[in-house]
Amino acid sequence: AQSVTQPDIHITVSEGASLELRCNYSYGATPYLFWYVQSPGQGLQLLLKYFSGDTLVQGIKGFEAEFKRSQSSFNLRKPSVHWSDAAEYFCAVGGATNKLIFGTGTLLAVQP
Amino acid sequence: KAGVTQTPRYLIKTRGQQVTLSCSPISGHRSVSWYQQTPGQGLQFLFEYFSETQRNKGNFPGRFSGRQFSNSRSEMNVSTLELGDSALYLCASSLAEGGTSYEQYFGPGTRLTVT
Numbered sequence: 001a002q003s004v005t006q007p008d009i010h011i012t013v014s015e016g017a018s019l020e021l022r023c024n025y026s027y028g029a030t031p032y033l034f035w036y037v038q039s040p041g042q043g044l045q046l047l048l049k050y051f052s053g054d055t056l057v058q059g060i061k062g063f064e065a066e067f068k069r070s071q072s073s074f075n076l077r078k079p080s081v082h083w084s085d086a087a088e089y090f091c092a093v094g095g096a097t098n099k100l101i102f103g104t105g106t107l108l109a110v111q112p
Numbered sequence: 113k114a115g116v117t118q119t120p121r122y123l124i125k126t127r128g129q130q131v132t133l134s135c136s137p138i139s140g141h142r143s144v145s146w147y148q149q150t151p152g153q154g155l156q157f158l159f160e161y162f163s164e165t166q167r168n169k170g171n172f173p174g175r176f177s178g179r180q181f182s183n184s185r186s187e188m189n190v191s192t193l194e195l196g197d198s199a200l201y202l203c204a205s206s207l208a209e210g211g212t213s214y215e216q217y218f219g220p221g222t223r224l225t226v227t
Contacts, residue, residue: 034215043116043202043218090155098143098208099168100216102155 006103023091116219137205144186
């Protein structure tokens with residue numbers, strides 16, 4: 001079955017610290033992978049995507065993610081977190097269709 | 113370019129009523145997808161329309177339906193509302209000409225509350 005797992009429901013980091021949000025997927029074909037961010041009361045904003053090629057992808061707001069096929073993972077990273085990064089982050093997988101399967105999300109809190 | 117717009121932003125309905133939500137995609141995008149977001153079930157795919165045809169469908173009852181117009185605007189309808197239909201309904205538009213996954217751009221959502 002196709003699925004996305006985000007094992008961390010809630011993460012708290014200090015401002016300026018590094019961040020890694022985990023994402024594991026299960027998909028029978030070549031996966032297309034996405035990270036979205038959602039601020040309270042807002043829709044989803046696309047941070048970055050992986051379709052093929054270089055397994056390290058850069059996104060907006062200083063985020064990057066690395067695709068590791070052997071581990072079925074697509075973890076999101078940021079070297080230095082800002083208070084404005086506090087939000088909920090969703091990993092998603094797609095492929096042969098335009099239907100996205102989302103993980104349950106990771107809520108990020110940033111301490112001053 | 114203007115982003116994805118959804119109307120209305122907030123809606124309160126009573127059980128048994130029906131509701132219609134509207135979505136205008138980014139100019140030039142012909143694919144519109146709808147998702148339901150709830151605290152319990154998370155983000156779930158409802159359906160996708162492309163060039164006025166439903167191209168993909170999620171696992172929702174027939175009470176949930178949609179359509180797309182020639183200008184790519186889309187509407188979704190929920191009939192015989194139930195309390196469990198209370199959710200944030202998100203619309204996303206994308207190019208997705210070939211049918212495979214493409215980056216989707218989301219609107220702000222319509223918050224539906226069923227009482």
